[in-house]
Amino acid sequence: MRHGAWWQALLLALVTGFVMTGCAASADETKDEIVVAIVSNPQMQDAMELQDEFAKAHPDVNVKFVSLPENEARAKITASVATGGGEFDVVMISNYETPIWAENGWIENLQPYIDKTEGYDDLDFIGSIRNALSYKDDMYSVPFYGESSFLVYNEEMFEKAGVTMPENPTWPEINELAAKLDDPDNGVSGICLRGLAGWGEVMAPLSTVMNTYGGGWFDEDWNPTLTSPETKQAVNEYVNLVREHGQPGAATSGYGDCITRYSQGNAAMWYDATAMVSSIEDPASSTVAGKNGYAPAPVMDTEDAGWLYSWSLAIPSTSDHKDAAWDFVSWMTNKEYIKLVGERFGWERVPPGSRYSTYEVPEYRKISQAYAQPTLDAMDGASQESSMTHPVPYEGLQFVAIPEFQDLGTRVGQQISAAVAGQITVDEALEQSQAYAEQVARTYQREEGQ
Template sequence: MHKRNGKLSLLIAGAATGALVLSGCSGAGSTSGGSDGDHTITALMVGNPQMEDIQKLTAENFTKQTGITVKFTILPENELRDKVTQDVANQGGQYDVATVGAYEVPIWAKNGWLHELSTKSAADTAYDSADLLKPMVQSLTGDDGKMYAAPFYGESSFLMYNKDMFAAAGLTMPEKPTWAQVAEFAKKLDDKQKGVAGICLRGLPGWGELFAPLTTVVNTYGGTWFEKDWTPKVNSPEFKAATDFYVNLVKNYGEKGAAQAGFTECLNTFGQGQAAMWYDATSAAGTLEDPKASKVAGKVGYAYAPVDKTAYSGWLWTWAWAMPKTTKHEDDAWKFISWATSKDYEQVVGKNLGWSRVPSGKRTSTYSIPEYKESAKAFADVTLGSIENANPQNPGVQPRPALGVQFVGIPEFADLGTKVSQEVNAAIAGSSTVDKALTDGQKLAEDVAKNYK
């Protein structure tokens, strides 16, 4: 579909520019070279709780079993995207394995930047690749039908709410709320004097930060980035209505410092009892239900992603382990990937850190583990239902030209989405307007559309 595939390197190099100044963030990211007898691999991963957990557990479990040492580099989401893109696209060879997502994998597979993992997973009988959830595998599959990354955990999005706050206010959350209802709840529950926000929403710039939740709002409001024939619709009435709603909601009833808040900041805010609601990734629930990490454990309710014109609006995502073609330790890298995404690893997490912390949403068998079912009973059904009803082919009210719920599955979207998010962020901060953001965004989208017309 892409008429100018050669343009990809320039686009990705531009997206990765910021990573050049970040290369000193961690000493763990040393080059993966060495003699044939060197059983050390380097891993780059996003700084989410599940990744912090595997860093804690690897030495005492994986390394003891295999003799393979893993040197980890952990970065915030936006920095991770820049860093891994720079390394993989430029064939830098700095990392043997890296966490990437459903957006990057099909594009990078098409460009020959990743090892395919279907052959290895099929040959590894203990791995049980048939147990992997099909929506996750499909999101990580290339045009050749092979899997190019293994899902570490999978997620959709849903609405989390503080049951105590709702009960105290005499409010009841529907199983499938509308955004209009959510706005009313936020208005009633926002209490600046007590330091409680009505809702927490991402305001941090980035196509995978602010625009992950916002694009799902655009979808359910009837908007889209592009119509089926690649007509850009960024300044359409529906896109504008959704963005106005989101910006006004977070400005009026959102968390303090919303313009600097991403997933991690909202996880901390809601987990500390400083927000009545939070719309974000289903994978957050495991941390929220861990009393060692959350003040609201046992007090959280979970509802489907809010809607307007569609029946469902949750996104579909997986953070997955990929192996760049440049790795010099292919066998050791696969051993780590297979362990990190295995049934055995889930047992290690459950027994060492608590069952709610199991990286779920990737295997059918996870939902048959008695201990996990008990610990996840508040959110497991809504999580699975959200994943199963996410529709990357048709997430809105009109046909789409590319796959993706919270993104458009083309190389240019990383740059497009990030630039528009920066302008929407300025509107949240009060230094610009939604009209300006979307007028400028339409021009950028028109430039992208020329590649496909």
């Protein structure tokens, strides 16, 4: 397809060796061995621990995992799939990659597998997530969990400080609260925000801030807007907030680090993915379980400001074990898996935001009273119409759904992270980012005859 060659040329240099981790015993000659590449977030680690259950149901399939931090996983999975490397039989991707890779023929159409798998029930997937993982009305990846974004806050800290969370907070209000709650002498930051470089790290929350301030990546004519007054204001306020009242070492702090800091009581607030609830509400690992309040994503000039995202599973077209791969994919994304996680690890740990039926399970409804509805509300409100001030020529909220964005977002993320670290100013970071975006924009402006 149009962008296939571009991705292959760009990503060929990324291909490196892969480290295999965790899994079943060595395969014998009678078994299909599949290699599954996943992101090492907590919910995915649970899936690895449950492999004994998969093995019982599928004794003829041996699974090996490649489990890596988000940035590394993205690079390795993309490099392999885009170049036809064939290392993986199952890959964890998102609603950013799915339609692009489907168009390029890099991943399998899963709809035929879905339709012949009794009880799988793809119509149970939350509608916005199902649509985001489809290409020409067929699903090409299926959700492990889905998410938008919201703000969590420690109710005990708020009560002690004598402050109240607004029902629909704005970013200036969050800044004021963070200043009052910041207590570095006792190891507590006013807020935790991602600062780690990466299009799926710092640029995910920051892009939603840019959107609600009226800025963003491109205007309707593909003119980059990274140096617009609105974008500059948004980025300056984000960077200043995390530098003044955020966690120590924020420039190297991503989603995983914020989970740890917030769940151990080292931050009063955290704006991030709604999927955080599986970790921060788990009493086995979180000291703040049951002590949290939830507010919508902070806004400025829009009604909403959340994102829409799904970690999902796909089967590369190069796999030689597609049927076995689907056995694993369908096991890890069906209703019974969610029940298994709840019974084995606790209902707080189930992967959220993928299936409507999850929110109807009595045990989950009971423990998720504080955050189930805020999660669903955030996912329902995640649209460009409600979260942006102007139309744009691309799909996506916290990303730009074009193949070049993985490289562009990574470069811009590096600039922003450097600003968070105090190595350069925000203006310098955005000037360089604008130059990167202009190179990408030319392609789309030529295609539209501008």
